[in-house]
Amino acid sequence: MTSVTNDLVVADVQGGPSRSLWARHENMLLGLLAVAAFMLFWEFSVVFGWVNPLFTSSPTRIVAAGAAMVRDGSIWNDLAVSGLEFALGYGLAVIVGVPLGILMGWYRRFNALLEPFVNALYATPRIALMPLIIIWFGVDLSSKIAIIFLSTVFPILVNTMTGVRTIDRDFIKVARSFGASDGQLFTTVALPSSVPNLLTGLRLGLGHALIGIVVGEMYGASAGIGYMMQTAGATFQTDRVMVGILIIAAAGMALTQVLRIIENRFEGWRVDHRG
């Protein structure tokens, strides 16, 4: 009977301090190398006139465009507008999706009532609702919040529901054996055991939210990163479009990373991770 788990032992053996910088970070360094090579190739393709920068832009042009947008201050307004849309749309989706998912997972009848709507809307690309949303909410902030909310709420809801529904029967038996009431069963077993699924839902929702921002703003808006890309694209300012793509990509990666860190914290909770 040892006190350390296998994971710890393995990590100990592999991660000795004697190993070189390269050996410890091989994957990351290889990735960086590949990106650097790609950038150089891209830049030189333009320098040597192999491609037309009007279509492809180039790393230096993108940096210059980005710097210009920071200097004239226009980018801050776009970022603030898109950020606000995201925060409100995503926040609303969490506030609505998590409780609804829990209730649908827990109460069979409640689930039966809402399931047709959830299934239909989850299966529909939410972008298809954009014309309706514009009719209902106009082209200002609220229409973007609505599309982000609709994009995000279903992955969150469905995953939370799955989490509640797939509670290990053994845990319910244990709780019952200790005399748990229905309410206690819910708070001490159903809620905590669905946390990992809930986090998965939040992470999936994130990707949908970013799509919502871009498409919503391209469809009809007066500010935001998506709007900036749309107008830049329409006037062949490829560099500025590229800046927008980079911002969206960076935001997506950063937010996903934050959720991954939170997910890892709860990894030991996952039922399928037992022993």
Add this chain to the structure above:
Amino acid sequence: MKLCARGVRIDFWNERIKRNLRVLDCIDLDVREGELLAIVGPSGCGKSTFLGAVDGLVKTGAGDIRVDGVSVDKPGADRAMVFQQDSLFPWRTVMRNISYGLELQGRMARAEIRDRAASLVELVGLKGFGEHYPHELSGGMRQRVNIARALATDPKLLLLDEPFAALDAQTREFMQVELMKILARAKKTALFITHQIDEAVFLADRVAVFSARPARIKAIVDVDLPGQRTLESKLQPRFRDLQERIWRLIEEEAERTGLMTSTVGA
């Protein structure tokens, strides 16, 4: 008598054949104050179902189960179950798994619950592991937590449902000795279900042999081993005799119902 079961019958509805299946029939069983009674029987004979009924998780069709003279109809604080491995809550630390029953009861103050859990961590030999999560523990350690969790509410009767079935042979032997010590220290009456005949003989004061389904009590064997029991006791001729006698009884049942091939070595 700690536990007094009379004429217990349990039927389960089988959806496939659309019929009630009789699992237990006319079970009369007494567990004396302070003793450890083991139940063995052919696989699938309904031992666990009986234990579930004593715990109050399974409804009986007929008969009466009493603990200290009080009829059982739902789970209660006078009984606690040690489930098979992996029934620990993975989101609770060792300490908080052990506190679970007390938290549900809500009768003790937080600090009091902590003290009680801490003393149980020590009792089952896990000092220093109180803040660990179950996935950080070995199978044997998890079962110690499981036993401590059941002891926490200070039940009058401890029910153990094949608690060591999922452990490797070596750990199982250690845990058998550990359980004996823990039960002696905690002064508990216990009802124990196992597949391992040697485990039953080693731990129990008496062994009840269940027949094949629908289960009745085929025999009750007194385990009259002389002196203190240690792992060496398993080498005594008397131990072998008892083991063989119980094995014969189960074998008869298996042969009677054509289960023989599937129970060899079980």
